[in-house]
Amino acid sequence: xxxxxxxxxxxxxxxxxxxxxxxxxxxxxxxxxxxxxxxxxxxxxxxxxxxxxxxxxxxxxxxxxxxxxxxxxxxxxxxxxxxxxxxxxxxxxxxxxxxxxxxxxxxxxxxxxxxxxxxxxxxxxxxxxxxxxxxxxxxxxxxxxxxxxxxxxxxxxxxxxxxxxxxxxxxxxxxxxxxxxxxxxxxxxxxxxxxxxxxxxxxxxxxxxxxxxxxxxxxxxxxxxxxxxxxxxxxxxxxxxxxxxxxxxxxxxxxxxxxxxxxxxxxxxxxxxxxxxxxxxxxxxxxxxxxxxxxxxxxxxxxxxxxxxxxxxxxxxxxxxxxxxxxxxxxxxxxxxxxxxxxxxxxxxxxxxxxxxxxxxxxxxxxxxxxxxxxxxxxxxxxxxxxxxxxxxxxxxxxxxxxxx
Amino acid sequence: xxxxxxxxxxxxxxxxxxxxxxxxxxxxxxxxxxxxxxxxxxxxxxxxxxxxxxxxxxxxxxxxxxxxxxxxxxxxxxxxxxxxxxxxxxxxxxxxxxxxxxxxxxxxxxxx
Numbered sequence: 237x238x239x240x241x242x243x244x245x246x247x248x249x250x251x252x253x254x255x256x257x258x259x260x261x262x263x264x265x266x267x268x269x270x271x272x273x274x275x276x277x278x279x280x281x282x283x284x285x286x287x288x289x290x291x292x293x294x295x296x297x298x299x300x301x302x303x304x305x306x307x308x309x310x311x312x313x314x315x316x317x318x319x320x321x322x323x324x325x326x327x328x329x330x331x332x333x334x335x336x337x338x339x340x341x342x343x344x345x346x347x348x349x350x351x352x353x354x355x356x357x358x359x360x361x362x363x364x365x366x367x368x369x370x371x372x373x374x375x376x377x378x379x380x381x382x383x384x385x386x387x388x389x390x391x392x393x394x395x396x397x398x399x400x401x402x403x404x405x406x407x408x409x410x411x412x413x414x415x416x417x418x419x420x421x422x423x424x425x426x427x428x429x430x431x432x433x434x435x436x437x438x439x440x441x442x443x444x445x446x447x448x449x450x451x452x453x454x455x456x457x458x459x460x461x462x463x464x465x466x467x468x469x470x471x472x473x474x475x476x477x478x479x480x481x482x483x484x485x486x487x488x489x490x491x492x493x494x495x496x497x498x499x500x501x502x503x504x505x506x507x508x509x510x511x512x513x514x515x516x517x518x519x520x521x522x523x524x525x526x527x528x529x530x531x532x533x534x535x536x537x538x539x540x541x542x543x544x545x546x547x548x549x550x551x552x553x554x555x556x557x558x559x560x561x562x563x564x565x566x567x568x569x570x571x572x573x574x575x576x577x578x579x580x581x582x583x584x585x586x587x588x589x590x591x592x593x594x595x596x597x598x599x600x601x602x603x604x605x606x607x608x609x610x611x612x613x614x615x616x617x618x619x620x621x622x623x624x625x626x627x628x629x630x631x632x633x634x635x636x637x638x639x640x641x
Numbered sequence: 642x643x644x645x646x647x648x649x650x651x652x653x654x655x656x657x658x659x660x661x662x663x664x665x666x667x668x669x670x671x672x673x674x675x676x677x678x679x680x681x682x683x684x685x686x687x688x689x690x691x692x693x694x695x696x697x698x699x700x701x702x703x704x705x706x707x708x709x710x711x712x713x714x715x716x717x718x719x720x721x722x723x724x725x726x727x728x729x730x731x732x733x734x735x736x737x738x739x740x741x742x743x744x745x746x747x748x749x750x751x752x753x
Contacts, residue, residue: 266687427692429685488686498688534688547688 237322238329244458245334251449252341256283256348258442262497263352264638265436266546271356272431272638274629278351278363283344285364289371290340291315297376298339298384299326305387308380312336327456338453339379346375346402350605352546353410354417359620360633366612370409374604378405378597393593394567394575394586396465397454399509399559400597407553408601410544416609417618419543421625428545433493440497444473447504451511464571465511469504472511472523476503479527487531495531498551502530505555506562513567513575522562530555557594564590642737642750643711647702648674649722649730654700660721661704664713667753670703680728699730705737705753 260279267275286294292314300308312318318332327335347367354363381388382395395401420428430436451469455462480499481491506526507519514522533554534547544550564587567578577583612618619625624632631637647657654671661669675696682695706714715732723729742752 427685427694429692429694430687484689488689488691490686492686494687531689538690 237331238457241329241457241459242331242334244462245330245338245453245456248449248453249334249338249341251446252338252345252453253283253446255341255443255446255450256280256345258439258446259345259348260439261435262439262443262501263355263436263546265432265434265439266352266430266494267355268428268628269431269639270628270630272630273636274360274633275351275355277360277629277634278355278358279348281360281364282348282351282367285367286344286347286371287340289368290336290343294343294371294376295336295339297372298343298379299336300384302380302385305381305385305390307377307386308384329457335456338456342398342402342450343371343375343379346398346406347371347409349402349406349548349552350409350413352548353413353544354618355545356629357417357420357545357619357625359617360629362612362616362618365616366608366618369608369612370605373608374405374409374601375401378600381596382593388593388596391592392576392586392589393560394513394563394590395509395560395593396512396563397451397508399505399556399563400593403505403508403552403556404560404594404597405601407549407551407556408598409605410548411542411553412602412605412609414537414542414544414549416606416613420545421622423543430494433497437493437497440500443504444500447473447508451504451508455512461512461572464516467516468511468514468519468522469507471516472507472519472526473500473503475520475523476500476506476527476530479503479524480531481527483528483531498530498534498547499527502526502551502555505530505552506559508556509559510563510566513563513572513578515566515568515571518562518566522559522566525562526555526558529558553598557598560590560594560597561587564588642705642740642753643708644703644705644735644737645711645714645718646733646735647704647718647722647730648676648699648733649702649718650724650728651698651700653722653724654702656721657702657718660717661702661714664710664717666704666706666714668704672701672703674699674701678728678731697728705740707750707753 260276264272264275296312297308300311320331322328323332379401380386382401452462452466477499480495484495485491503523503526530551533550537544565579568581576586579587685692740752741748
């Protein structure tokens, strides 16, 4: 066990935890004031629900002994064998509990990311059931495939901190959500104007702060690789913000605050799979590409006609896919010996592997999420009633109001 | 007695208040309101989606004065609130039947 690494990852776990309340602010500011609490609650409640799911079976399904490359075994059920000593093969420099709780924070924020797609119209009870099922049947298997020794891992797909596990998965689930729940009442005819963008910008800032724990912590050690991931994360985010603002200025004539916040998040998403495999210079290209592509991704929903309320597909789906592909272009063993060389370092095969992992992730997560939404819909109904939707989630789901004015 | 209702730009509130108090007006009621006149609304853009916002934020100031002071009030308010751009707002003058001070029961001009 390495005490320095242990101290670092404990702090990183706390940083990643802080991202979820940050996300709650980021999302809630973009909704209408009658849904402010309902939107924040979906992120905040995920901390409560998923933490327990993770303790009891989520961690074991993700990181337990590999069964045919598909799922982890039940050896760590209810934290059995997950103690203060390191595991013999998983993160051997850390107490096993530290690795488990660091991973727990990733499992929490991922379903919270999906909430942006069904914002302003999903029943709270149906939401709770959905995230328990989703963590069990979509997140845990995918996490196992990529990080727990499953088939994508064996195939050599690179995902440093969750481009597939966290972002493509939530993006694909978001597309399924938008299709299963349908559009919000009045979508396309009434204005849907964000009620508190200062909140959104603060949320983006908190996400940026927490993301250092997410990406640098994914080195799982306090070392040079963590430093590289920290720097690539930061500069990619900066570049993406500028990229978004430039295309936005060219297209609509204004560089907006919401654009700056959205661009920053797009950059963090794009660099996530690559942070520990690419150089800081490559990360600028990845970030710029992320900002520009995600702006396009956000415009896509208007063209295709689905109501992904807060643009989870456009930002996390598109940004995560670009990041995964870019990892296959820019990765180099000069940064990470455990990684691979990418297309620009003479190894086109890695780009192809990344491409396959993108297809596999989208297909599995979209179909899995679609089925789960349909199951929960049949069980209890996904959507609030028309009257409840008009009154807003704050009153109809929680009997509270976000603002007393 | 007359009630003078002034609807104008929020940032002109302090100027109008100052002009009215200098005139000796001793009380007023202020509310934040939204609406449109000839100025109509404006466009807002969120993540590339444009929205027409019809209702523009305005401030409404209500004062009740003796009928013979209405002309002075209207003049100082106009001078204070005018920017010469569309959207400066309007002044409405309405008759008031009676005014009663709740604490003392005084009525009419005495209660203003």
